[in-house]
Amino acid sequence: MKEQWRIPVLFFCIATLFVAVSCGDAGKGAGGKVDNKVAGVTVHPENPQNLADSHAAGGYGCLECHDSEAGAVEDNLVAENRKCIDCHGSLEDLADVGVKNGVKVHESHLIGDIACTACHKGHRPSVSYCASCHSFKHEIAYGREWQPEEIDIDSDKARQNVALAAGAKEHTDVVVVGSGGAGLAAAVAAREQGASVILFEKEPVGGGNAKLAAGGMNAAETTAQAARGIEDHVQTMIDDTMKGGRNINDPVLVEILAERSASSIDWLMAMGADLTDVGRMGGASVNRSHRPTGGAGVGAHVTQVLWDQAKKLGVDIRLNSKVVRLVKNETGDVAGVLVHGQISGYYLVGADAVVMATGGFSRNNALVSLYDPKLKGFKSTNQSGAIGDGLKVAQKAGVATKDLQYIQAHPTYSPLGGVMVTEAVRGNGAILINRDGKRFVNEITTRDKAAAAILAQKGESAFLVFDDTIRKSLKKIESYISLGFVLQSETLSGLAEKAGIGGDLAAAITQYNDAQKAGKDGAFQRQDLPRPISTPPFYAIEVTPAVHHTMGGIMIDSATRVLDSEGEIINGLYAAGEATGGVHGANRLGGNAISDIVTFGRIAGKEAAKRAAAK
Numbered sequence: 001m002k003e004q005w006r007i008p009v010l011f012f013c014i015a016t017l018f019v020a021v022s023c024g025d026a027g028k029g030a031g032g033k034v035d036n037k038v039a040g041v042t043v044h045p046e047n048p049q050n051l052a053d054s055h056a057a058g059g060y061g062c063l064e065c066h067d068s069e070a071g072a073v074e075d076n077l078v079a080e081n082r083k084c085i086d087c088h089g090s091l092e093d094l095a096d097v098g099v100k101n102g103v104k105v106h107e108s109h110l111i112g113d114i115a116c117t118a119c120h121k122g123h124r125p126s127v128s129y130c131a132s133c134h135s136f137k138h139e140i141a142y143g144r145e146w147q148p149e150e151i152d153i154d155s156d157k158a159r160q161n162v163a164l165a166a167g168a169k170e171h172t173d174v175v176v177v178g179s180g181g182a183g184l185a186a187a188v189a190a191r192e193q194g195a196s197v198i199l200f201e202k203e204p205v206g207g208g209n210a211k212l213a214a215g216g217m218n219a220a221e222t223t224a225q226a227a228r229g230i231e232d233h234v235q236t237m238i239d240d241t242m243k244g245g246r247n248i249n250d251p252v253l254v255e256i257l258a259e260r261s262a263s264s265i266d267w268l269m270a271m272g273a274d275l276t277d278v279g280r281m282g283g284a285s286v287n288r289s290h291r292p293t294g295g296a297g298v299g300a301h302v303t304q305v306l307w308d309q310a311k312k313l314g315v316d317i318r319l320n321s322k323v324v325r326l327v328k329n330e331t332g333d334v335a336g337v338l339v340h341g342q343i344s345g346y347y348l349v350g351a352d353a354v355v356m357a358t359g360g361f362s363r364n365n366a367l368v369s370l371y372d373p374k375l376k377g378f379k380s381t382n383q384s385g386a387i388g389d390g391l392k393v394a395q396k397a398g399v400a401t402k403d404l405q406y407i408q409a410h411p412t413y414s415p416l417g418g419v420m421v422t423e424a425v426r427g428n429g430a431i432l433i434n435r436d437g438k439r440f441v442n443e444i445t446t447r448d449k450a451a452a453a454i455l456a457q458k459g460e461s462a463f464l465v466f467d468d469t470i471r472k473s474l475k476k477i478e479s480y481i482s483l484g485f486v487l488q489s490e491t492l493s494g495l496a497e498k499a500g501i502g503g504d505l506a507a508a509i510t511q512y513n514d515a516q517k518a519g520k521d522g523a524f525q526r527q528d529l530p531r532p533i534s535t536p537p538f539y540a541i542e543v544t545p546a547v548h549h550t551m552g553g554i555m556i557d558s559a560t561r562v563l564d565s566e567g568e569i570i571n572g573l574y575a576a577g578e579a580t581g582g583v584h585g586a587n588r589l590g591g592n593a594i595s596d597i598v599t600f601g602r603i604a605g606k607e608a609a610k611r612a613a614a615k
């Protein structure tokens with residue numbers, strides 16, 4: 001490791017498009033001085049514009065960042081990431097570097113292999129990828145804010161056609177599109193059946209929205225519930241889900257969701273997942289939301305477990321690789337995908353079955369407000385890739401869709417932090433207080449009702465108020481505190497002053513604590529009153545609703561086969577997770593999405609592998 005390179009960490013090396021090709025001979029003198037002009041790429045060591053320039057200025061050649069000669073750079077940028085780590089250290093090594101306002105930029109919850117290149121680019125502006133979700137700003141060398149790009153389904157038509165005319169570059173049993181929970185579950189399940197699997201992910205990091213999931217994964221009749229003496233029934237989960245979804249859910253899909261939920265937990269735990277903590281989510285009759293011990297975030301954990309398993313089983317995961325078209329054969333069966341790789345460009349992959357696990361579109365406000373104009377201009381809780389690319393690709397292939405007009409706002413998004421505050425905070429005892437210092441809603445009612453109630457308050461926002469016991473009951477709260485958007489005071493009057501809450505906050509808390517003690521919430525009929533709010537310090541987070549989940553999507557049958565607008569099965573095409581419609585009806589219950597993506601992702605993978613085996 002070169003010592004002088006360890007310090008300016010933000011000046012990482014990295015590469016993108018055309019680099020290996022263009023570096024060719026110039027790279028041969030790796031470590032030596034380079035020309036400031038190599039074929040196809042101009043570097044300006046005298047006036048660095050990007051990381052390639054700054055490296056060149058330091059006298060380092062192309063092969064310092066790239067592994068070998070022309071053509072060796074692939075879409076995952078594995079060699080380039082390895083070289084960053086060789087010179088600068090791993091994310092763990094760098095955890096204390098780049099700390100800003102107490103936030104450690106290199107200590108991230110992103111899953112998968114470390115991708116330095118997600119932020120640090122060689123030949124184009126670097127980006128602060130974390131700023132796509134968080135509201136904090138990090139300066140990044142030669143960088144700019146991250147701007148997600150929406151798919152233009154018909155762009156580069158000529159190049160797409162050239163790739164299609166060239167025929168399939170390779171063939172696999174199963175293609176999975178999307179590396180969120182549904183995609184990873186499908187990939188693992190298909191490999192368990194012996195199918196070869198290629199998984200494409202358009203983003204530079206894996207995990208989709210699934211990696212952000214916080215509160216838990218719903219399941220009924222589980223071992224963890226039994227160990228805690230919680231009596232639950234599959235039928236109760238079905239009833240809660242149908243009621244929450246305003247009874248327009250597809251009952252067959254809901255039955256599968258609930259019946260297989262415990263087995264999905266067992267499947268994950270057999271891979272090493274820790275899902276032993278059980279909490280309450282809105283609209284649930286009992287505690288059935290499973291998460292890691294101490295109430296840590298469920299999504300980063302589950303996706304990491306699935307990612308590791310997928311890698312262990314030999315799934316070929318390709319990041320920076322957008323599927324731009326489903327390709328059909330002469331009989332109309334789906335027989336492959338057209339991919340646009342960041343480095344490799346357009347290419348065609350043949351497959352016996354394709355699983356669409358492309359998630360939702362909450363982050364695309366133009367599309368959201370097209371289906372629900374009330375949500376125009378709303379912020380979103382989602383990751384930057386949740387813009388409906390998969391939906392567009394599927395629609396182009398003639399799939400039927402369902403319930404697209406049902407879009408959910410999560411009630412508690414922090415405008416200051418730019419992130420969602422998990423429902424588990426309320427589940428563990430926090431209450432909602434308005435600017436007049438009053439409670440105004442059952443905090444654990446369904447999201448549609450809680451969100452509407454918050455929007456009806458002065459300032460269209462409210463405050464989540466909790467105490468130190470609640471903080472200690474849920475690890476996830478520590479991350480909100482470390483992100484710096486939680487107000488804190490030793491007294492309720494001090495907290496009210498800091499938050500700008502008028503009226504008599506202490507009286508509202510006393511009233512709530514009395515109800516909690518009596519086990520009966522006469523004011524708002526909250527069923528679950530886990531603990532009083534009485535142990536200082538006290539905390540408050542300003543919250544307002546933000547677009548969170550798109551209930552509608554691709555229409556599937558009970559075996560996750562995709563239907564066309566005539567209700568006919570499109571052979572070879574499967575879909576699972578938030579990309580689909582039907583499971584959640586008009587309103588999803590908290591905790592049901594992770595359950596959905598694992599259960600239906602698993603079914604899709606198995607069914608896709610079955611089709612491949614039968615071919």
Ligand code: FAD
Nearest residue numbers: 178180182208209210215216323359385577578591593594
């Ligand atoms: P995603 O996880 O979104 O993955 C889809 C992937 O497909 C993305 O990575 C995307 O980039 C990729 N993709 C899309 N189009 C293409 C294309 N054309 N080519 C290649 N790749 C493509 N639910 C719960 O049940 N419990 C919770 O506690 C919970 N907490 C949440 C917290 C937050 C902040 C958010 C945003 C959601 C939460 N949810 C929770 C909801 C849940 O996380 C999502 O509904 C779920 O993760 C969706 O999983 P998925 O696999 O279907 O899609």
Ligand code: MEZ
Nearest residue numbers: 214215216422423590591
């Ligand atoms: O299911 C969800 O979206 C969920 C539980 C989110 C959260 O509040 O943690």
